[in-house]
Amino acid sequence: xIKIDPQRFASAYDTTHxxxxxxxxxxxxxxxxxxIALAERHPAASVEHNLGTVxxxxxxxxxxxxxxxxxxxxxxxxxxxxxxxxxxxEQDPAYRALLDRxxxxxxxxxxDGAGTSxxxxxxxxxxxxxxxxxxxxxxxxxxxxxxxxxxxxxxxxFQDDEVRTRELERFHAGHHRNIEQVPEGLEALDLGPGDGxxxxxxxxxxxxxxxxxxxxxxxxxxxxxxxxxxVLWAANHRLRQRxxxxxxxxxxxxxDARKLAGSRVGAVRERxxxxxx
Numbered sequence: 001x002i003k004i005d006p007q008r009f010a011s012a013y014d015t016t017h018x019x020x021x022x023x024x025x026x027x028x029x030x031x032x033x034x035x036i037a038l039a040e041r042h043p044a045a046s047v048e049h050n051l052g053t054v055x056x057x058x059x060x061x062x063x064x065x066x067x068x069x070x071x072x073x074x075x076x077x078x079x080x081x082x083x084x085x086x087x088x089x090e091q092d093p094a095y096r097a098l099l100d101r102x103x104x105x106x107x108x109x110x111x112d113g114a115g116t117s118x119x120x121x122x123x124x125x126x127x128x129x130x131x132x133x134x135x136x137x138x139x140x141x142x143x144x145x146x147x148x149x150x151x152x153x154x155x156x157x158f159q160d161d162e163v164r165t166r167e168l169e170r171f172h173a174g175h176h177r178n179i180e181q182v183p184e185g186l187e188a189l190d191l192g193p194g195d196g197x198x199x200x201x202x203x204x205x206x207x208x209x210x211x212x213x214x215x216x217x218x219x220x221x222x223x224x225x226x227x228x229x230x231v232l233w234a235a236n237h238r239l240r241q242r243x244x245x246x247x248x249x250x251x252x253x254x255x256d257a258r259k260l261a262g263s264r265v266g267a268v269r270e271r272x273x274x275x276x277x
Contacts, residue, residue: 002102002143002196006109009198013111014141014225017155017187017205018198022145024102025193029094030147030215032074035086035126038095039070042086049073049084052131056206061134061176074126078213083131086124095122099219102143110223116141119222127151127214133207136177137167139230140220142199146191147217150210153197156186158204165248168202169240172233179204191216201226228260235259 003021012018028034039047047070050063066073066082073084089095099122107115119140127133127149135154144153158164167179183204189197199205201222232249236259239246247255 001105002145004106004109004198009109010111012198012200014200016157016200017189017203019189020143020196020198021194022102022143022196023194024098024145024217025147027098027147029098030124030217032077032126032213032215035124035215036071036074038086038089038092038124039074039084041092042070042089043091044070046087046089046091047084048087049082051081052083052128052133052209053081054132054134056132056135056182057178057180058134059176059178059180061178077126077128079128081128081131083128083133084126086126088121089124090120090122095124098122098217102145102219103221106143114223114225116221118224118227119220121220123218123220125214125216125218127209127216129209129211129213131209131214135179135182135204135206137171137179137202137204138177138199138220139172139201139226140222141201141226142218142220143196144191144199145196145217145219146193147215148193149212149214150190150192151214151216152208152210153189153191153205154182154186154207155189155197155199155203155205156183159183159185161248165236167204168233169237171202172230173237174234182206201229228256231263232256232259235263 050065054063073082090099103116229249236246
């Protein structure tokens with residue numbers, strides 16, 4: 001289970017990161033042999049890997065990779081210098097059960113009754129010693145739980161509204177999650193087995209692995225509010241490309257409502273056109 005103080009979680013929720021503790025490091029499903037077996041049966045489209053010797057900023061996400069299968073990468077992870085993620089492991093019943101077991105107790109303490117039932121996903125990261133995960137943002141609420149090895153998570157906020165606006169509009173419009181520059185003042189948190197961290201949506205962060213093989217479990221969920229913000233950031237990107245100067249999500253309820261309505265109309269139009277092709 002995830003060990004977290006409800007009051008501290010309520011204060012941090014949706015705004016800032018928060019260290020937590022957990023007890024999943026003993027799960028046999030998260031050991032190397034089990035992950036090799038999972039990679040062998042997991043959909044190829046849900047396995048991503050590249051060499052971990054990359055810079056902290058890699059905006060386009062283009063990183064060299066080995067011509068090996070996901071299972072081979074994991075089996076040789078101590079020597080091959082790679083970084084690998086098994087995406088959406090909740091597709092497998094055993095990992096779905098683990099995801100639900102961890103998130104079910106969190107739902108009742110989420111502020112405003114938003115819960116954790118919307119868009120639950122789980123990702124497993126297997127990383128070679130000293131590998132780097134470049135600076136990026138993610139759209140979900142996330143608990144990153146360290147299972148094996150050590151890593152340092154650098155996490156915080158964008159240094160100003162201009163940079164935040166540029167990065168989040170670009171990302172939510174469909175561009176790569178990696179950001180163009182590392183924000184100043186990120187906090188460095190050292191994680192070992194049993195340590196974890198709550199990361200709110202759109203918080204910039206990057207990861208430096210320690211001297212051993214690392215395994216981490218990331219369990220995520222979305223809310224109607226986080227989905228709404230994502231739609232608004234994407235709408236702002238489209239408006240800015242047309243020469244407009246839209247306000248950030250939350251600055252104007254009326255403007256937000258107009259953009260959300262426009263996005264719904266646009267989505268319907270796209271479905272109609274797709275049906276005619």
